[in-house]
Amino acid sequence: MQSSSSPKKLSIPFAASGDKQTIPDVTQIGVEDGRASYPDGFPPLTRTPISAGGVPPYGTDMNGVLFDISNAARWSAAGAPYKYDATFSASIGGYPKGAILSNSAGDGFWQSITENNTTNPDSGGSGWINALGGRLINTQTFYSSGTYTPTPGTKSIIVEMVGGGGGSDAAPATGSTQVSIVSGGGAGAYAKGRFFSGFAGASVVVGGGGTAGTTASPTSSGGGTSSFGSLISAPGGSRGPSAGPANPPFLPQGNLSSSGPSGANIIGSPGAPSTPAYANATFSYLGSPGASSVFGGGGWVPSTGNPAIGGQAYGSGASGTSQGTGSPAVNGAQGKSGVVIIYEYS
Structure with missing residues (x-):
């Protein structure tokens, strides 16, 4: 045929x-x-x-x-499809192995794995499996905060997220024998978890990127925390601090890893710190790049005297920058905001 x-x-x-x-x-x-x-x-x-x-x-x-x-x-x-029918089941001696029935809600299917199956799958009867259980039915991505509404038929979800990346300070103005340096911002923490209940209508918060330091307000901020209701959260990355103005050499200026995530029952990790900026001599100094998140790289280091570069991938840090001798202050940059991704399964 x-x-x-x-x-x-x-x-x-x-x-x-x-x-x-x-x-x-x-x-x-x-x-x-x-x-x-x-x-x-x-x-x-x-x-x-x-x-x-x-x-x-x-x-x-x-x-x-x-x-x-x-x-x-x-x-x-x-x-x-047909739904389970106790009278019909009794009349035929039970459903055969391989029979497929609609569930009582009409949004899924049961499959019999035994012969002569007279049990009711809608009330937990044995010998039945969810014929489409675990199938990925949709993905929702939040780039900004909002409320999660499950796609019809969603029975469980996997939530993946990263916190916002840290911003970087402004590089201070320098005297005739001084330099100033700024480290890049840290990356936001990463979290991934699976949940079977309590997710409908959850509040989704996407952590913002840390603010940039400016010549008027030199200190930057760390990134914001991303979260999905009370089930899972990922803190933001640390700010990229400045050092100087001072006569080099002076100690490298680095930052710390972010705090660790919570609720990450699949995998989770703190966000990476940036590498430290350095100042060895008046002719040997440099800011450092923003830390990369699990989604990609941070801001790259500009040439001396230029503003820092913002975070590039979700949750990545802004780069630091630097100033040579006898130069005015120069702005830092903003970290990249986080993201929350929800995978929906039947």
Whole structure:
């Protein structure tokens, strides 16, 4: 058989508007002569000559039989599944292995894994599995804060997130023998977890990138915490601090890892710190790049005397910058905001 051999689909059952008899499930022999039933079909009396005491078959019985058959065929042609039916199950001795039924809510399917299965899958009956359980049905990505509404049919979710990246300070102005340096901002923490309840209507917070230090307000800030309700959260990255103005050499200026995440029942880690800026001599000094997050790199280091570069990938830190001798202050940059990704499973 080929796909082109698909038969006509019945949009109207046979005798839908015609006279028809409801065909009983018990014999009519000895009850009502000549009537059809599902155990006997048309009884022997309808095949006996009338001259010998036979009776003709009832046309309404024929309409009733063909209606039942064509009505079931129409249901199947529409792709409509059947739900568990205790009466039907008992009458056939239970559903066979491999049978697939719609669940009671109509948003999923059960599959029997045993023969003669009479248990009710909708009430936890044994011998049934979720035929589509665990299937990825949608992904929702939050780039800004909001409220999570599950896609219909969602039974569990995996939440993946990163906190906002840290910003970087402004590089201070310098005297004739001084330099100033700024380290890059740290990356936001990373968190990933799976949840089976308590997620509908959860508040989603996307951690903002840390603010940039400016010549007017030199100190930057760390990134904001990303969170999904009270189930899981990922703190933001630390700020990129400055050092100087001072006569080099002086100690490198670095920052710390972010705090660790909470609720990350699959995997989680603190955000990475940036490498430290350094100042070895008036001709050997440099800010450091922003820390990379799990989603990609931070801001790169500009040439001396230029403003820092903001974080690039979600949750990454801004770069630091530097100033040579006898130079004005120069601005830092903002860290990149975090992101929250929700994978929905049936």
